[in-house]
Amino acid sequence: EDQVTQSPEALRLQEGESSSLNCSYTVSGLRGLFWYRQDPGKGPEFLFTLYSAGEEKEKERLKATLTKKESFLHITAPKPEDSATYLCAVQVFTNKLIFGTGTLLAVQP
Amino acid sequence: DTAVSQTPKYLVTQMGNDKSIKCEQNLGHDTMYWYKQDSKKFLKIMFSYNNKELIINETVPNRFSPKSPDKAHLNLHINSLELGDSAVYFCASSKDPNQPQHFGDGTRLSIL
Numbered sequence: 635e636d637q638v639t640q641s642p643e644a645l646r647l648q649e650g651e652s653s654s655l656n657c658s659y660t661v662s663g664l665r666g667l668f669w670y671r672q673d674p675g676k677g678p679e680f681l682f683t684l685y686s687a688g689e690e691k692e693k694e695r696l697k698a699t700l701t702k703k704e705s706f707l708h709i710t711a712p713k714p715e716d717s718a719t720y721l722c723a724v725q726v727f728t729n730k731l732i733f734g735t736g737t738l739l740a741v742q743p
Numbered sequence: 744d745t746a747v748s749q750t751p752k753y754l755v756t757q758m759g760n761d762k763s764i765k766c767e768q769n770l771g772h773d774t775m776y777w778y779k780q781d782s783k784k785f786l787k788i789m790f791s792y793n794n795k796e797l798i799i800n801e802t803v804p805n806r807f808s809p810k811s812p813d814k815a816h817l818n819l820h821i822n823s824l825e826l827g828d829s830a831v832y833f834c835a836s837s838k839d840p841n842q843p844q845h846f847g848d849g850t851r852l853s854i855l
Contacts, residue, residue, distance in 0.1 A: 645778065663793040665841065666841070668843060668844075670846075673851075676847070676848050676849075677747070677833050677847050677848045677849055678786070678833075678844030679833070679846070680843040680844070680845065680847045683843055719784065723786075725841070727800070728793070728799070729839060729841065730788055730791075730799055730801075731788060731844065732788075733785065733786040733787070735783065736784055737784050738843065
């Protein structure tokens with residue numbers, strides 16, 4: 635069965651303290667891996683798409699990487715405004731997106 | 744200005760009632776989706792339409808019926824509401840089924 639697992643479930647960082655979020659997946663066929671950010675009371679906001687192992691994408695303090703079994707979202711010198719739930723989703727060959735349960739990130743000033 | 748808009752934002756109703764949620768996108772996208780997010784924040788696909796044609800239909804009770812009158816609209820009608828239907832329902836759209844999806848801000852459905 636296709637499965638996407640994110641860890642940790644929750645992460646508390648001090649402002650400026652870099653860290654990484656993990657998304658591991660076991661799926662029958664990977665078309666792409668997506669990272670989203672979700673703020674309370676809002677819909678997920680698209681961040682990155684990764685298609686093949688070794689690929690990396692960057693946006694401001696965020697960098698996403700992909701291997702054959704997992705993806706990492708690296709957060710460098712986070713700020714309080716980076717606090718949100720980060721969702722990983724894998725697109726399989728049926729075009730369906732399978733989401734992980736997310737990592738709730740809190741960045742304290 | 745809103746790219747994907749859903750109405751209503753909140754829906755409180757009694758068990759057994761029938762209700763509809765509307766979704767409209769002004770992005771010119773061909774593909775639209777409905778997701779359900781449960782109390783544990785797990786987001787799961789329910790339906791997807793591409794050019795008004797149903798392409799994804801997950802294991803969802805047949806009390807749920809999507810309707811796409813045109814490419815910019817995808818509505819969700821729910822019959823005989825049950826307590827377990829309480830959740831946040833998100834609409835999304837994308838240029839095509841392989842492109843990133845853009846989400847609305849959700850409709851919080853509460854069943855009394």
